[in-house]
Amino acid sequence: MLALHEKGWEYDYPYKIFFSGSLNTTPDRILVGDADALHEHDHAVGEKAVTVAHFRRTQSVEVRIGVSFVSIPKAKNSLNKECQPFSFEKLTDRHRAQWQSWFDRIQVEGGTEEQRKIFQTFFYRLLCMPTDLGIADEMNHWQSDIRHFSEFYCLWDSVRNANSLLMLFAPELQRDMLNCLLDVANNIGWLPDAWITGHSTKIQGGSSADILFNEAALKGITGIDYAYALSFMRKNNEVESKDPYSHGRYLADYRDLGFVSTKAINCVSRHLEYSYQDWCIGSLAEQIGQHDVAERYFESARKLWNLWRPDLLHFAPKTPGGDWAEPFDINYARPDSWNDPYFYEGVSRAWSFNTQHDFAELVKRCGGASAFEQKLDDFFNEKLRATKETFMHIPLLYHYAYRPDKSSLTLRTILAKAYSTARNGLPDNEDMGCHSAFFMCGMIGLYPMMGQDWYFLTAPAFTSSTITLGESGATFVIKALKASPEHLFISAATLNGEPIDRAWVYHREIEKGGQLTLELCNAPTSWGTKRQPPSPMG
Numbered sequence: 001m002l003a004l005h006e007k008g009w010e011y012d013y014p015y016k017i018f019f020s021g022s023l024n025t026t027p028d029r030i031l032v033g034d035a036d037a038l039h040e041h042d043h044a045v046g047e048k049a050v051t052v053a054h055f056r057r058t059q060s061v062e063v064r065i066g067v068s069f070v071s072i073p074k075a076k077n078s079l080n081k082e083c084q085p086f087s088f089e090k091l092t093d094r095h096r097a098q099w100q101s102w103f104d105r106i107q108v109e110g111g112t113e114e115q116r117k118i119f120q121t122f123f124y125r126l127l128c129m130p131t132d133l134g135i136a137d138e139m140n141h142w143q144s145d146i147r148h149f150s151e152f153y154c155l156w157d158s159v160r161n162a163n164s165l166l167m168l169f170a171p172e173l174q175r176d177m178l179n180c181l182l183d184v185a186n187n188i189g190w191l192p193d194a195w196i197t198g199h200s201t202k203i204q205g206g207s208s209a210d211i212l213f214n215e216a217a218l219k220g221i222t223g224i225d226y227a228y229a230l231s232f233m234r235k236n237n238e239v240e241s242k243d244p245y246s247h248g249r250y251l252a253d254y255r256d257l258g259f260v261s262t263k264a265i266n267c268v269s270r271h272l273e274y275s276y277q278d279w280c281i282g283s284l285a286e287q288i289g290q291h292d293v294a295e296r297y298f299e300s301a302r303k304l305w306n307l308w309r310p311d312l313l314h315f316a317p318k319t320p321g322g323d324w325a326e327p328f329d330i331n332y333a334r335p336d337s338w339n340d341p342y343f344y345e346g347v348s349r350a351w352s353f354n355t356q357h358d359f360a361e362l363v364k365r366c367g368g369a370s371a372f373e374q375k376l377d378d379f380f381n382e383k384l385r386a387t388k389e390t391f392m393h394i395p396l397l398y399h400y401a402y403r404p405d406k407s408s409l410t411l412r413t414i415l416a417k418a419y420s421t422a423r424n425g426l427p428d429n430e431d432m433g434c435h436s437a438f439f440m441c442g443m444i445g446l447y448p449m450m451g452q453d454w455y456f457l458t459a460p461a462f463t464s465s466t467i468t469l470g471e472s473g474a475t476f477v478i479k480a481l482k483a484s485p486e487h488l489f490i491s492a493a494t495l496n497g498e499p500i501d502r503a504w505v506y507h508r509e510i511e512k513g514g515q516l517t518l519e520l521c522n523a524p525t526s527w528g529t530k531r532q533p534p535s536p537m538g
Helices: 072-082 088-103 113-126 162-169 171-188 208-218 226-238 251-256 267-287 291-307 359-365 369-381 394-401 404-418 434-444
Strands: 002-005 015-023 029-033 038-040 050-054 063-068 106-109 131-135 147-150 446-448 454-457 464-468 475-479 489-495 504-506 514-521
Touching: 015 072, 063 072, 088 113, 106 113, 106 434, 113 162, 113 434, 147 171, 162 171, 162 208, 162 434, 162 446, 162 464, 171 208, 171 226, 208 226, 208 267, 226 267, 226 291, 251 267, 267 291, 359 369, 359 394, 369 394, 369 404, 394 404, 404 434, 404 454, 404 489, 434 446
Parallel strands: 475 514
Antiparallel strands: 002 015, 015 063, 029 038, 029 050, 106 464, 131 147, 446 454, 454 504, 464 475, 489 514
């Protein structure tokens, strides 16, 4: 059987899904045809085929369905390969064991029963997308010996935290995903941001793959041609796209004026993301020895501040002539905010915290640490959203105001209020693991900075979290014996037995395993207040 779908997310390209099914018992009667006419036959083939099976005496029926993007024979082959033996119990036991092998990668102890349920549910959700198509199996667009995936939906979301978490406990999986993206770029000419059923779809803020390749290199993930990746990353900055809605950038004004002007939709948020992606391009170039390229891109990354409006202490839009666009309200976005002229799915009040490569400068421009702390206080006191993908890092920014205690308190408060096992226990779209990773990282007290090689430390909710670091089998353990809903602050810490007084750790410090021990208490302390976390451009 074949099903024809007319469109996917943000595009109108039709795609086909093929099915092949079988039953564990013979029906008394089979009717096939379409919704208007059915007749007796033993099989159904076609774009609008309908099959109805009648059973008179059978109490239960086991149905197997094979699925393929390629053909009905491929669907039948998948059915025979993946659904043997034909026993529901044996199949579920086998798949339960396969899932358990992943769940064993992060084991937690302590916390409440509700917290553990949410954690395990999100662990499952984190691993559901993208879809693994295997090698030379379900690819119907070009011949490839690369392991392929579908439904990258979308990197723009998952890059915030989900990919970083996977790089920690499943680096080999991330390697294969990035190689898939490179193979796609090799065949369509651009790195995709969302790759769904064989099509590159909407670019929400540039190429998030640029961020991932840099992060993977910084974290030492091998088996990726980083020089080849860099060539596609540079293309985003150096080649004007004929269709920036689907690939590349709205490049002309960013290149010629130094900022994305009001000629482009979502101009300010795109500008912020382009500048960070430029820093990531420069960082990867530096790592592979292309120092002249690195310097050029580090300079381009400084364009970030070309849309900083000093009188508002926020980022704001400029016209092509270089004037500030008026009227402008830092708290306003259109109800359909994905079509807002200035900011994508948010307002300047929140987007202005997105200076990932230069948080230290943001603190200075806001008036120093105390003023920045007050700016964060005002943001959260007014209950502005921090559970939107692009704003999930904001609770952690108290670290840059030398107040990691407030990061812990704010993050744990959000997690407790926004997530639950109730029907409304997920506050927004999952978006390829973004909410799952937000909760999981916040609960174990190890939160990544996207595109970089370090993690914020906050008070865990669990007394123990054991992370298996990929196929190496090495484990990194986070111990917090006094973890509880009341103990939300870190008073002391040791890494592999050595005291540390900074509220972050580098990936290289934990990539081979070890133990982080955190002493928790129920009141703020001075621990971790002497140094800001890394700020590459600051």
